[in-house]
Amino acid sequence: MQYEFDWGMLLRSPYFGWIVEGVLTTFHLALLSWVLALTLGIVIGIFRVTNSRALRVIGTAYVELFRNIPLIVQLFLWLYVAPQLLPTETRLWWNRLDYVPYWTAVIGISFYTASRVAEQIRSAILAIPPGQFKAALSTGLTTTQTYRFVIVPYALRIILPALTSEFLTIFKNTALALTIGVVEITATTRKIEAWSFRGIEAYTVASLTYAATTILVVVFMSWLERRYYIPGLIRREREAA
Incomplete structure (x- = not known):
């Protein structure tokens, strides 16, 4: 029997509404997780290179713990194990929240990605x-101000390509959130397939969503890299040659 495509079904109710909701969930889950991961990753990355032994130990322990456990395992740990370790009142408050799986995914993806970002920040700082x-300290800046106004901005410009790849990874990792009940675009396509038996059409939507988004991110970050590159870097010198 030959398969008959029905692309128009994607525009009909309720499938179109499901697709829009799934795409929006994917986007704000990825963006929120990225903001938290980048912020935490910068802090942990600085911990890894600071003169304080205690902070270096904390940074190293964080990276080795969260980087070496698969993300899908961490999501299950955050959903089922972590709440049991909380005080009773805090656990009850957490369980009463709306969309607990969503916030669990945000925490899990953020903490996992932050460990990867931290290593990139550490390598960038060591390259400065x-x-x-x-020079920064000689102007009267404190150590904190030096990192905030000089070192971290410099480091971020060095690792823009790596951060681009990391954001694309976090965007695609949102698909794992379906395993804990988050209805993002991949979970939405599975739902459409179950209701309509149109798996090809459904998964094509998810594939195009990921592909289009990653292309836009790459284009934007390439422009950003050209706009804020540091003169004298080897890569730029080679391009000029």
Whole structure:
């Protein structure tokens, strides 16, 4: 029997509404997780290179713990195990929240990605010439101000390509949230397939969503890299050659 395509069904109710809701969930889950992961990753990355031994131990322990456990395992741990470790009142408050699986996915994806971002931040900071630190401190800036206004902005510009890849990874990792009950675009396509038996059409929507988004992100980040690149980097010198 030959399969007959019906692309128009994607525009009919209720499938179109499900698709829109799934895409929006994917986007705000990825963006919120990315903001939290980038913020936490910067802090942990600084911990990894600070002069404080205690902070270095904390940073190293965080990275090795969250980076080496598969994300899908972490999601299950956050959903089923972590709440049991909370005080009773806090656990009851958490369980009364709306969309607990969604917030669990945000926490799990953010903490996992932050461990990867932290290593990128650490490598970028170590690549900055020591003279940058001394020059900033000589102007009267404190260590905190030096990292905030000089070192971290410099480091972020160095690792823009790596951060692009990391954001694309976090966007695609949102698909794992379906395993804990979050109805993002992949879960939506499974739902459409179950209702309509149109798996090809349904999964094509998910594939195009991921592909289109990643292309737009790459284009934007390429422009951002050209706009804020640091003159003298090897890559730019080679391009100029």
